[in-house]
Amino acid sequence: MSPRAIRWTIIAGVLVLWEVLPRAGLVPVLFLPPLTTTLSVAVTEWRSYGAALAVTLSQVMVALLFAVGGGILVGAIVGGVARMRQVLLPVFSSLYAVPLVVLYPVFTAWFGIGSEAKIAFASVYGFFPTMLSTAAGIQTIDPNLMLTARSMGATPVQRLFRVILPAAIPTVLAGLRLGGALVIIGVVVAEMLISSAGIGYLITSSRTVLNSPHVFAGVLLVLLIAIGFDLAMRLLEKRCAAWSGAGRARPGASDVRPAEA
Template sequence: MKPPIGPVTLRWLVLGVIVVLWEAAPRLGWVPPVILATPSATLIAGVEEADIFARALMFTLTEITLALAISYGLGGLAGVVIGASPLLRRALLPLLSSVYAIPFVVIYPVMTAWLGIGPASKVWFAGFYGFFPVVLSVAAGVQLVDRNLVLMARAAGASRSQMATEVLLPAALPAIVSGLRIGGALTTIGVVVAEMLAATDGIGFLITQNRTMFRTPEVYFGILLVLCLAGALDTLIGLLERRAARWRPLREGEIRHV
């Protein structure tokens, strides 16, 4: 039986209820406006200071892009190398898992001491913040690749680069996408948190600046921009996942829908 409400309709319905309650709570006195600004006041504040937020958004987006190059590039490469080597898996995966469990924000003061409070410290901090889930997910995915696929590729004379790009990566795609989602979210969070701690520009800096001046609508507009950035990145990863799914080798009995 077909459900009465589809998932997309339900999603928008839940979002609408949240927005209505959000608007009503400060207006009805349930929450002080200085703590929770209404959506209407938040959007008005964003429109009035659109130029300021736009400049800060571009600054933060540039930092996120550079940090993603670190987390995805280094993390993906390290994950493939570690996942393909039993020796490296046994030696490095426990170490990486232990480091990943440490609250990474504690090293940001060290980064600022080395690189200053400019963009470099934010990029490297956020890049390594997202590095660990990417390398762990990719290594786990490569480790679980069907050995028969590897044997067939070797028998066909595949080189190491062909083995990585045409066998290991496509077969490990689900785990890789999971790591990209988590790593992308942590990278975005890392940039914004770093900007909130020590910066002179960016969305995180604006959130902290407006918070100290009790400009609640501007704070919430900055938070909305961060949510939009994270949502856009997740949507992009989902699009890449659907496009890359055609590369994934079929499992026994599986039919690929075109």
């Protein structure tokens, strides 16, 4: 069987077990409601779940902009400047190891309990992997490429878009994939802790009254968001594949000589 067929077989098996195990009484319905019951709840109450999904998606999109934009910008600066890399990279690496969820009360104290706190928390949550991957990607650029670009008279902006970013694209996208996933987690976790709207809030409010079908309906929506983000990243990687090859070292690249004026 092909890897794709194996993946679909595993997914189908999980869905079948999700339906059969509770129906057969092998798993308490309180712990795992049947799949059809969960889907029925999501369809019946699509208005409330749709409104919650819109709130969560809007916050995820804004947090992604801050996490990705800030992560790539700071990562490019830290990775491209040797002095800043030596001073700041160990600091950012240490901060990345801190469980940021324990700092969420600080965000609520600074920004209140509205959307601002959730967006700020999720942005910081996804900032570190994007920044660290960008800095690591820039450090792996072949120095001969930069030397050749300078000798040909390339401006800093041209070197950024023609050499640095294309060469760092693979690692930047890897950090973006992880950072985006953490942004989604950050928003949902923040909604579960202190919020009055969003998918995380629906999951928490349903959990407090032991309404398992509603809880798992919310979990399915979170999974759909994660799957949608992963598919978008796969498409972006395919689009950037040709561009990233422009900045990679080629055999004999060090022998390239600048064109004569």
